[in-house]
Amino acid sequence: MEHQPEVKWDVIIIGAGPIGLACAIEAKKAGLRYLILEKGCLVNSLYNYPHNMTFFSTSDRLEIGGVPFISNNPKPTRPEALEYYRRVCSSWQLNVHLYEAVKSVIRTERNDFKIETTKMVYAAQAVILALGFYDLPYLLHVEGEDLPKVKHYYDEPHPYFAQKVAVVGAANSAVDVALETWRKGADVTMIIRESEIRESVKYWVKPDIENRIKEGSIKAYFNSTILRITPHTIEVKTPKGKITLENDFVLAMTGYQPPFDFMKAMGVTFGADEFHTPVYNEQTMESNVPGLYLAGVVVGGLKTNKWFIENSRVHAGLIINHLKSIR
Numbered sequence: 001m002e003h004q005p006e007v008k009w010d011v012i013i014i015g016a017g018p019i020g021l022a023c024a025i026e027a028k029k030a031g032l033r034y035l036i037l038e039k040g041c042l043v044n045s046l047y048n049y050p051h052n053m054t055f056f057s058t059s060d061r062l063e064i065g066g067v068p069f070i071s072n073n074p075k076p077t078r079p080e081a082l083e084y085y086r087r088v089c090s091s092w093q094l095n096v097h098l099y100e101a102v103k104s105v106i107r108t109e110r111n112d113f114k115i116e117t118t119k120m121v122y123a124a125q126a127v128i129l130a131l132g133f134y135d136l137p138y139l140l141h142v143e144g145e146d147l148p149k150v151k152h153y154y155d156e157p158h159p160y161f162a163q164k165v166a167v168v169g170a171a172n173s174a175v176d177v178a179l180e181t182w183r184k185g186a187d188v189t190m191i192i193r194e195s196e197i198r199e200s201v202k203y204w205v206k207p208d209i210e211n212r213i214k215e216g217s218i219k220a221y222f223n224s225t226i227l228r229i230t231p232h233t234i235e236v237k238t239p240k241g242k243i244t245l246e247n248d249f250v251l252a253m254t255g256y257q258p259p260f261d262f263m264k265a266m267g268v269t270f271g272a273d274e275f276h277t278p279v280y281n282e283q284t285m286e287s288n289v290p291g292l293y294l295a296g297v298v299v300g301g302l303k304t305n306k307w308f309i310e311n312s313r314v315h316a317g318l319i320i321n322h323l324k325s326i327r
Contacts, residue, residue, distance in 0.1 A: 144229030
């Protein structure tokens with residue numbers, strides 16, 4: 001039975017990542033009735049990062065809500081970030097519903113929104129999509145990708161000790177995984193579509209992976225792709241022809257994409273550019289749907305390396321200032 005909304009919220013924020021929390025803080029400061037809805041745990045994307053990950057940004061650039069972020073080193077780790085954002089949520093006493101997935105967002109004839117979740121139906125004057133992009137990995141689209149040994153997410157190196165591991169990709173995540181699993185005893189081979197390690201790889205890591213490849217500690221096939229995955233091998237297309245390699249695990253660090261279908265269902269339109277960038281007002285962050293706002297990395301479409309916590313924190317203020325101006 002459908003639960004009818006008990007109250008109309010001024011704004012509902014979908015996503016309890018750092019930018020969603022920043023939006024909630026600004027809404028609370030403005031005296032707006034707000035609610036955060038999150039399908040997983042608090043800062044769910046950060047929780048799913050590799051256990052030993054170190055951020056590219058310094059801790060001060062990850063701060064929100066005026067709460068200081070003190071870390072042991074200039075660049076904080078995943079555990080430190082989880083602790084920090086828990087503290088932000090508690091200190092601001094933010095109104096957040098965790099483990100409550102949004103099923104649909106519909107703009108009504110009254111020019112407000114009906115938000116249906118796995119638990120409830122809500123009404124809101126405005127909606128902010130602070131969705132992130134870590135839930136939909138780019139697939140390899142090859143035979144055998146559904147085998148249990150193929151992973152699109154990585155947490156820690158221990159399970160790969162003494163295993164033959166293929167790491168797919170040439171960006172930060174792939175490089176981190178290759179180095180970390182190799183240092184914990186894995187036999188690592190990188191399968192890289194490009195002709196070299198990407199220039200965007202963290203400057204303190206790039207020389208490390210290049211030297212490991214050069215000395216042969218980590219094997220690498222450039223300009224190459226996986227053609228087929230079997231329980232014990234992978235077939236790889238290389239510039240010198242097809243080869244078959246013994247393999248125990250495939251760690252496909254191929255990146256992730258925003259939930260385009262979810263956004264399209266709400267009426268969001270996208271530009272004709274190659275990055276499938278959503279249409280929005282840069283001064284207010286309002287999408288083409290009146291009252292529906294975009295915040296954080298989702299603004300960049302497929303260009304997921306354009307927006308980070310440090311440069312999209314400002315979206316929260318832009319959105320809430322616009323909401324205040326039209327109340």
